[in-house]
Amino acid sequence: FHPKFYGHLLPFDGYAPLNSDFDSFYTRRFKTRIDDCFAAPVTGVPGRTIALLDRDSDDYNNSFFLTGTTTRGLNISSYNYLGFASAQGGCADAVEESLRRYGASSCGALLEGGSSEVQMTAEALVASFVGQEDALISSMGFATNSTIIPALVSKGCLVISDELNHASIRFGVRLSGTNIRMFKHNNMKSLESLLREVISQGQPKTHRPWKKILLIVEGLYSMEGTLLNLPGIMELKKKYKFSLFIDEAHSIGALGPNGRGVVDYFGVNPREIDILMGTFTKSFGAAGGYIAGSKTLIDRLRLRGHGGAYAESMTPPVLTQIMASMASIMGVSPSTSSALELAQHHPGPAHPCQLPAWIDLPPSLRDGSEGRMRLRRIAFNARYLSRGLAKLGFITYGHTDSPIVPLLLYNTGKMCVFHRMMRARKTPIVVVVVAYPATPLVTSRVRFCVSASHTKDDIDTVLRACNEIGDVLDLKHLPGER
Numbered sequence: 001f002h003p004k005f006y007g008h009l010l011p012f013d014g015y016a017p018l019n020s021d022f023d024s025f026y027t028r029r030f031k032t033r034i035d036d037c038f039a040a041p042v043t044g045v046p047g048r049t050i051a052l053l054d055r056d057s058d059d060y061n062n063s064f065f066l067t068g069t070t071t072r073g074l075n076i077s078s079y080n081y082l083g084f085a086s087a088q089g090g091c092a093d094a095v096e097e098s099l100r101r102y103g104a105s106s107c108g109a110l111l112e113g114g115s116s117e118v119q120m121t122a123e124a125l126v127a128s129f130v131g132q133e134d135a136l137i138s139s140m141g142f143a144t145n146s147t148i149i150p151a152l153v154s155k156g157c158l159v160i161s162d163e164l165n166h167a168s169i170r171f172g173v174r175l176s177g178t179n180i181r182m183f184k185h186n187n188m189k190s191l192e193s194l195l196r197e198v199i200s201q202g203q204p205k206t207h208r209p210w211k212k213i214l215l216i217v218e219g220l221y222s223m224e225g226t227l228l229n230l231p232g233i234m235e236l237k238k239k240y241k242f243s244l245f246i247d248e249a250h251s252i253g254a255l256g257p258n259g260r261g262v263v264d265y266f267g268v269n270p271r272e273i274d275i276l277m278g279t280f281t282k283s284f285g286a287a288g289g290y291i292a293g294s295k296t297l298i299d300r301l302r303l304r305g306h307g308g309a310y311a312e313s314m315t316p317p318v319l320t321q322i323m324a325s326m327a328s329i330m331g332v333s334p335s336t337s338s339a340l341e342l343a344q345h346h347p348g349p350a351h352p353c354q355l356p357a358w359i360d361l362p363p364s365l366r367d368g369s370e371g372r373m374r375l376r377r378i379a380f381n382a383r384y385l386s387r388g389l390a391k392l393g394f395i396t397y398g399h400t401d402s403p404i405v406p407l408l409l410y411n412t413g414k415m416c417v418f419h420r421m422m423r424a425r426k427t428p429i430v431v432v433v434v435a436y437p438a439t440p441l442v443t444s445r446v447r448f449c450v451s452a453s454h455t456k457d458d459i460d461t462v463l464r465a466c467n468e469i470g471d472v473l474d475l476k477h478l479p480g481e482r
């Protein structure tokens with residue numbers, strides 16, 4: 001900000017206008033480019049295909065000048081891992097019924113009349129799905145981390161955080177006022193050397209200067225496609241004894257033989273993990289987040305978490321979408337048992353969880369075969385795309401089982417071009433390109449998200465397009481040339 005340039009905008013002598021910070025970075029031209037490819041407006045359901053609203057390309061100074069037409073393209077950009085975002089497939093009927101029964105809003109915070117029977121049933125189902133004693137659902141995934149972490153740790157505690165943890169985790173940790181140490185991304189050597197330093201402090205191992213030590217990691221990293229080294233973490237947990245918090249936002253539903261996340265993928269007992277967090281915005285085609293753990297801990301968090309008293313609880317139709325998609329993965333049958341009875345028993349993984357009868361899933365969703373098929377499809381699609389890109393000579397990041405497949409562009413200038421070239425093809429393809437500050441400045445990338453709703457032909461279409469555009473933009477590398 002400099003008065004020489006912004007003087008005419010000053011509301012008072014010496015005060016900057018509120019937008020002065022943005023103007024210094026998002027110059028007009030750059031801002032419209034961002035709108036063009038990072039924030040392209042869409043219409044309809046973000047399913048296997050997606051419709052983008054066309055904008056007048058001659059009118060770049062007005063980013064909201066719509067032409068009234070749309071381009072429908074193959075969608076390889078949404079977090080719709082299991083395809084439940086689609087209005088077809090059984091969940092929509094249950095959601096509609098829920099809207100009719102309960103309305104669109106809970107009209108209150110959890111502690112102030114917003115704790116509906118739908119909320120209690122959904123929480124019992126989530127607890128059962130992730131294999132914990134109890135769960136708490138909040139209306140936003142970001143807020144789940146940023147309001148629950150300050151309820152868990154405070155001044156005098158230590159949080160050990162992966163250097164690439166999501167912004168919501170960083171936000172919550174900063175808000176808590178706790179001490180923070182970071183280790184290299186998913187690197188067990190770096191983590192162990194930090195643990196050795198902070199837990200023993202050169203003293204006998206029993207000396208612990210911190211009130212609590214909490215390690216926070218993610219199951220699947222959304223910008224890298226890295227799978228958490230959970231076996232390595234569990235070994236260190238046994239040796240050094242700390243509390244463990246895993247954010248499964250991207251792994252829940254998408255990984256593991258039963259779709260129950262990274263914990264399921266590695267066959268770890270979920271009760272050995274202190275806190276399992278996740279969101280419903282990815283695999284369940286819904287919204288919101290959860291925290292799951294022991295009954296005592298979750299009960300405390302209901303009172304201590306800021307969301308409990310100061311934010312409206314999740315809306316019933318969204319809770320129903322969560323239950324219907326989750327039940328389909330689990331193969332849960334509807335039953336006449338009341339929601340309250342269900343919530344009182346808090347079924348663990350050993351007890352089959354039941355849905356209220358009005359969530360009348362079609363038989364294909366109810367018997368679990370549909371859920372299984374979706375899990376198999378996403379596992380196949382993830383491998384097929386990442387291996388296909390690697391074979392073509394692209395540099396990709398991440399684990400072969402990750403549904404997030406980042407393709408490296410490096411040069412920020414290639415991002416909009418790649419996006420537009422994909423969109424301009426005969427079969428348009430909609431992709432997401434990501435850059436600083438979500439990634440380091442020099443590693444801009446395309447982030448493909450595969451879904452169980454994609455067919456093998458769809459992935460072949462994406463591979464063909466990448467092959468051709470990769471030649472034009474010089475994105476391929478010879479083996480060994482990294």
Ligand code: PMP
Nearest residue numbers: 140141142166168222249279281
């Ligand atoms: N945690 C992680 C790891 C995430 O990637 C995200 C968002 N993508 C969130 C939390 C926040 O979730 P939501 O978008 O559902 O608010």
